[in-house]
Amino acid sequence: MIDVKNISKTFISHSTEVKALVNVTARIAPGEVVVVLGPSGSGKSTFIRCLNYLNVADEGSIVIDGIDILDPKTDINKVRAEVGMVFQSFNLFPHKTVLENVTLAPIVVRKKAKDVAKKKGMALLEKVGIQDKANVYPDQLSGGQQQRVAIARALAMEPKIMLFDEPTSALDPEMVGEVLDVMKNLAREGMTMVVVTHEMGFAREVADRVIFMDEGAIVEVGTPEHFFVNPTHERTKLFLSQIL
Amino acid sequence: MGSPLALKRSKQGNHYFLWVGVFFFIVITVVLALYFSARQIDYTWRWYRIPKYFAYQEQVEIIAETDGEVVSISKKGKKAVVQVKGLKGTESYTVPDNALEVEEGNTIYYGDVLAAYKKWRVGILLEGLWLTLKVSIIAIFFGILIGLFTGLARISSNPALKWSAITYIEMVRGSPLLVQIFIWYFVLGTLINNILAKQGIGQISALWFGVAALAGFTGAYVAEMVRAGIQSIHRGQTEAARSLGMTYVKSMRHVILPQALRRILPPLAGQFISLIKDSSLLGIIAIRELTKATREVVTTSLQPFELWFVCALLYLVLTFSLSMLLQYLERRQLAV
Numbered sequence: 244m245i246d247v248k249n250i251s252k253t254f255i256s257h258s259t260e261v262k263a264l265v266n267v268t269a270r271i272a273p274g275e276v277v278v279v280l281g282p283s284g285s286g287k288s289t290f291i292r293c294l295n296y297l298n299v300a301d302e303g304s305i306v307i308d309g310i311d312i313l314d315p316k317t318d319i320n321k322v323r324a325e326v327g328m329v330f331q332s333f334n335l336f337p338h339k340t341v342l343e344n345v346t347l348a349p350i351v352v353r354k355k356a357k358d359v360a361k362k363k364g365m366a367l368l369e370k371v372g373i374q375d376k377a378n379v380y381p382d383q384l385s386g387g388q389q390q391r392v393a394i395a396r397a398l399a400m401e402p403k404i405m406l407f408d409e410p411t412s413a414l415d416p417e418m419v420g421e422v423l424d425v426m427k428n429l430a431r432e433g434m435t436m437v438v439v440t441h442e443m444g445f446a447r448e449v450a451d452r453v454i455f456m457d458e459g460a461i462v463e464v465g466t467p468e469h470f471f472v473n474p475t476h477e478r479t480k481l482f483l484s485q486i487l
Numbered sequence: 488m489g490s491p492l493a494l495k496r497s498k499q500g501n502h503y504f505l506w507v508g509v510f511f512f513i514v515i516t517v518v519l520a521l522y523f524s525a526r527q528i529d530y531t532w533r534w535y536r537i538p539k540y541f542a543y544q545e546q547v548e549i550i551a552e553t554d555g556e557v558v559s560i561s562k563k564g565k566k567a568v569v570q571v572k573g574l575k576g577t578e579s580y581t582v583p584d585n586a587l588e589v590e591e592g593n594t595i596y597y598g599d600v601l602a603a604y605k606k607w608r609v610g611i612l613l614e615g616l617w618l619t620l621k622v623s624i625i626a627i628f629f630g631i632l633i634g635l636f637t638g639l640a641r642i643s644s645n646p647a648l649k650w651s652a653i654t655y656i657e658m659v660r661g662s663p664l665l666v667q668i669f670i671w672y673f674v675l676g677t678l679i680n681n682i683l684a685k686q687g688i689g690q691i692s693a694l695w696f697g698v699a700a701l702a703g704f705t706g707a708y709v710a711e712m713v714r715a716g717i718q719s720i721h722r723g724q725t726e727a728a729r730s731l732g733m734t735y736v737k738s739m740r741h742v743i744l745p746q747a748l749r750r751i752l753p754p755l756a757g758q759f760i761s762l763i764k765d766s767s768l769l770g771i772i773a774i775r776e777l778t779k780a781t782r783e784v785v786t787t788s789l790q791p792f793e794l795w796f797v798c799a800l801l802y803l804v805l806t807f808s809l810s811m812l813l814q815y816l817e818r819r820q821l822a823v
Contacts, residue, residue: 295730324732334727338745348731351741393727400731 244404244435245271245294250303252289252459263289264300265459273403276436278446280470281456282482287439290456291408294437295328308403324352327397331409333389335381341368341392342377345399353400360399367395371425387418391425398429405429407438443486447471455479530792537793540612540784544605549582551599557589569602571595615780616801622698622776623763623805629702630762634709639739641714652710659707664700665768671700672772697769705762712754716747749817756813760806767802777801 252264263286271277279287292298294305296312296319305312312322336344345364349355355363368374371391373384381389390410397405407426411419423445430436430449440446446453446467453470455463455478463470463479474480525532555573562568567584570577586604589595609617640652659667676696683690720743728738770779781798785791 297726297730320729320732320734323730326730328727328730330723330727332721332723334721334723336724336727336742336746338749347741348728348733351737352732396727396731 244273244275244308245269245437246304246306247294248304248306250293250300250305252286252293252298252300262459263298264293267303267456267459267461269454269461269464271404271435271437273435274433275451276430276434276438276449277452277454278450278467279437279439279454279456280441280443280446280482281462284458285456286459287456288408289459291406291437291439294406295323295326297328320352324348324400325403327394327400327402327405329390329393329397329405329407329410331412333381333386333393333413335389335393335396337381340378340380341373341384344381344392345396348396349399364395364399367398368392370398370428371395372421385418386414387421390414390418390422394422394425394429404435404437407436407440409439409441411440411442441486443471455482457482525792532793533790534793536788536790537797540610540788540794542610542613543608545608547604547606548600549580549586549602551578551580551595551597551601553578554596555594557591557593557595560587560589560591567602571601611775611780611784612777612797612801615775615777616805618694618775618780619763619766619777619802620805622694622701622766622769622774623759625698626701626705626762626766627759629698630705630709630759633702633706634713635744637706637710638713638717641710642717656707656710659704660711664704664765665771667704668697668700668768668772671696671703675699693772694774697766697772697774701762701766701769704765705758708758709755712751712758713747716751717743719750720746752813752817756810756817759809759813763805763809764802 247267247269250264250267251262254261254263265286267286267290269277269290279290281287289298293300294307300313303313307322308325310317310322312319335341336347339347342361342364345367346357346360349360349363350357365374365377368377371394373388373391373395376384376388376392381392384392394405394410410426411422414422419442423442426436426438426445427449438445438450448467450467453465453467454461455470455474455476457478463474463476465474470479471483474483522532551571553571553573553575555571555578557569558572558577559570560567561570562584563581565584566581567587569580569582569587569589571580580601582602583604586602588600588602595601637652637655640648641656643649643652672693676691676693680690724742724746725738728742729735733741766776767778769776770782773779775783777798781794785794788794
């Protein structure tokens with residue numbers, strides 16, 4: 244489903260080079276839930292953003308569902324339509340109602356009829372448990388509700404893959420649960436998911452595999468059992484001792 | 488937030504109405520000072536002369552163009568058809584029924600009045616006001632279009648677009664509008680009209696060069712506002728839109744611009760008010776907008792005091808209405 248080979252990414256800020264990704268290779272199978280862990284600045288966000296071409300990898304190749312997204316001939320919009328993305332800061336459209344947020348892309352990108360999109364949108368809002376807020380504007384919602392709308396908005400495009408970039412990091416602690424519940428349901432339904440998060444509980448419970456990154460490189464890959472119970476690398480052990 | 492305001496109130500407290508009184512005292516003093524200094528130079532205020540420059544009654548006379556006899560007057564609703572039989576044949580005149588000055592059987596000579604009535608005409612000031620309004624509306628419309636595209640070009644990564652936009656903006660913002668109007672009319676206007684004349688196509692009137700100058704001028708300022716507005720929208724908005732598969736154009740149209748335009752509405756209002764006032768410069772290329780019209784009336788009527796006040800007031804009416812309209816839009820947008 245996702246085949247990442249040897250990608251590297253260097254940011255240049257104030258004439259200093261920051262190596263965000265160094266020779267990263269990963270493979271994610273259909274229906275798999277992969278959680279990316281790592282200390283801040285380890286490149287996990289850059290990694291997931293590269294998968295959606297929001298950051299462009301300097302070298303290597305990224306093949307999503309058979310399409311090489313780094314190929315200049317690829318229509319990236321077509322790929323993005325198949326890959327949903329959820330951001331740390333929600334990024335809902337503040338000038339549109341909750342329902343309009345969810346239906347906008349299906350209408351303008353997928354050219355769906357308005358009533359069809361609305362029906363589907365309402366169903367998705369129901370799925371994330373927020374149907375009664377369909378006609379309010381995002382700023383009237385709590386963080387947790389906003390993030391659930393953001394998930395519904397991504398799902399409205401009927402994506403094959405969902406990317407989550409620290410979806411609960413900007414939330415008040417009591418709202419983390421409601422968002423994670425939605426994500427768990429999604430995982431249970433067989434969605435292919437890549438999740439960058441600090442929620443160890445989620446990783447342990449839901450992930451098929453955990454990728455641990457540090458300093459732009461993948462340090463260790465394994466099942467949650469392997470990762471949390473007997474990690475091989477010193478760096479992983481240190482990380483786990485710091486957070487658990 | 489509440490406490491500093493409350494502090495201010497309590498300080499003003501009992502003196503509030505005193506200062507309200509001071510305000511009105513100042514206003515009345517200025518008006519009286521103006522009145523009495525005008526008296527000093529023997530200026531006679533003649534406000535009653537002003538209304539006719541807004542609308543006046545014109546005497547209309549329908550005159551016979553032949554000698555002869557009125558052979559018939561037939562009525563058609565509110566009109567009457569007068570048939571005059573002369574040596575060279577019969578002529579007919581259609582006139583308003585109640586304005587008839589002749590009867591059947593009258594003998595008519597060339598130049599006689601068959602009917603006379605009064606008709607309301609629009610005065611020169613109202614014509615000027617209308618022209619100012621028209622020029623401003625067209626210039627605002629094109630100013631927005633130019634500003635929108637230049638603003639987008641300004642933030643494009645394509646150097647041809649970006650540098651063209653910067654050159655245009657800097658040139659327009661860096662030179663006086665008066666000079667730009669001269670260039671549009673006397674340079675570009677001459678060139679364009681000469682080329683058109685050679686091709687045998689009709690000429691473009693001064694009005695359109697004036698509109699072009701104003702629209703081009705406003706467009707440069709609007710462009711900078713559009714740029715600032717777009718850049719003020721958080722990058723996450725673009726990322727969210729693009730991650731849903733929207734193209735650059737779609738994300739601009741549905742996500743970024745609606746938010747950006749809402750933010751730049753207040754400075755835009757100021758810019759459009761400036762444009763209405765700047766249109767007063769168009770008089771110099773013989774467009775008879777409000778200021779030019781006023782100047783013409785002043786030369787004939789010799790009542791400069793009243794007329795210039797009226798002129799200022801008319802501009803105020805235009806700018807104030809626009810300001811109200813945009814405030815209404817702003818409030819309505821904030822409500823959603």
